[in-house]
Amino acid sequence: MNLFNAKRILPSIFTLGNLLCGFLAINNVIEGSYASAAWWIIIAGIFDALDGKIARLTGSSSEFGIEFDSIADVISFGIAPAVLIYHYALIEGGRIGYFLAFCFLAAGAIRLARFNLKATTGKKTHFTGMPIPAGAGILASYVLFCENVWNELAQFDIVIVLTILSSLAMVSHFKYNIMPRIGFGTRRDSIRSIWFICHILIIARFPDEVFFPTGILYLISGPIKSLTAPAVNHVFNKADSR
Numbered sequence: 001m002n003l004f005n006a007k008r009i010l011p012s013i014f015t016l017g018n019l020l021c022g023f024l025a026i027n028n029v030i031e032g033s034y035a036s037a038a039w040w041i042i043i044a045g046i047f048d049a050l051d052g053k054i055a056r057l058t059g060s061s062s063e064f065g066i067e068f069d070s071i072a073d074v075i076s077f078g079i080a081p082a083v084l085i086y087h088y089a090l091i092e093g094g095r096i097g098y099f100l101a102f103c104f105l106a107a108g109a110i111r112l113a114r115f116n117l118k119a120t121t122g123k124k125t126h127f128t129g130m131p132i133p134a135g136a137g138i139l140a141s142y143v144l145f146c147e148n149v150w151n152e153l154a155q156f157d158i159v160i161v162l163t164i165l166s167s168l169a170m171v172s173h174f175k176y177n178i179m180p181r182i183g184f185g186t187r188r189d190s191i192r193s194i195w196f197i198c199h200i201l202i203i204a205r206f207p208d209e210v211f212f213p214t215g216i217l218y219l220i221s222g223p224i225k226s227l228t229a230p231a232v233n234h235v236f237n238k239a240d241s242r
Contacts, residue, residue: 010058011065014051018044022076026080026083034088038140040154041084042167042211042219044076060129070112077136078108084175085139089159100163104139107133114171126177130169134176134218138166148208165219174222 018038021044028037055061082105090097110133118128142162146154180196182190203210 008058008062008100011061012068014047014054015069016208018047018051018069018076021047021074025076025080026213028079029084029087031210034084034143037080037084038106038143038147041076041080041136041140044080044139048073048076048133055147059199064177066101066116070116073112073132074109075131078105078112079234080233081136081139082108084143085159085163088143089154089156090163092156100160104135104163110198111170114170126178129172129174130166130219130222134215135166135170137211138162138215138219141215149212151217169219169222172222174226176218176222176225 021040025037025040028034028040037202048069051065052061055065075183082101085104086101089146093100111129114129115131139162142153142159180192181194199214203214
């Protein structure tokens with residue numbers, strides 16, 4: 001195998017890792033190991049973040065990679081979290097629980113289909129609609145938060161709201177930030193990079209406590225940005241007119 005072929009295959013290996021984590025998550029739900037299932041979903045998110053970055057670094061981005069990644073994503077971030085949240089908290093709702101879990105899966109699949117229609121291998125400035133890995137991460141981190149931090153939060157009503165909001169955010173047209181690139185070329189880049197690195201270190205040290213609140217902040221960041229953008233643009237336009 002020559003170097004060129006190795007570069008093309010490498011991102012797909014990480015995508016396979018993503019798919020494997022989704023399979024293991026579903027298997028853990030079947031066995032009743034909900035916290036383990038949640039962790040496999042989060043690890044799948046790490047693989048998902050890496051495969052795209054490696055594809056861009058090696059110049060091996062392709063339409064095949066985009067499609068393969070989406071197939072893996074619908075398993076790891078659509079089916080796996082839907083099955084997890086149903087068995088963990090929505091099962092007591094019967095058919096309503098089934099419906100809500102399916103709504104999350106459907107919203108994630110729609111989000112992926114819409115992304116594929118507009119997908120490019122170039123630089124992105126934002127996501128339109130909350131990405132499905134973020135939606136899956138919110139549900140998975142909720143399970144970890146309830147299991148290891150605050151068990152009283154594990155309530156049917158809260159899960160209903162969380163599932164509905166996550167589903168709506170994925171099919172919305174709100175703009176969500178992409179993962180910032182690490183760089184220290186300007187003062188703004190340095191501040192953003194240092195903040196991002198510190199946040200990652202805090203999550204690594206206190207994952208059960210920090211993952212879920214971070215997910216909620218990201219969930220509401222889209223609507224907040226949409227509401228505040230007109231006011232911010234008005235300020236800048238007024239300043240430019242002076």
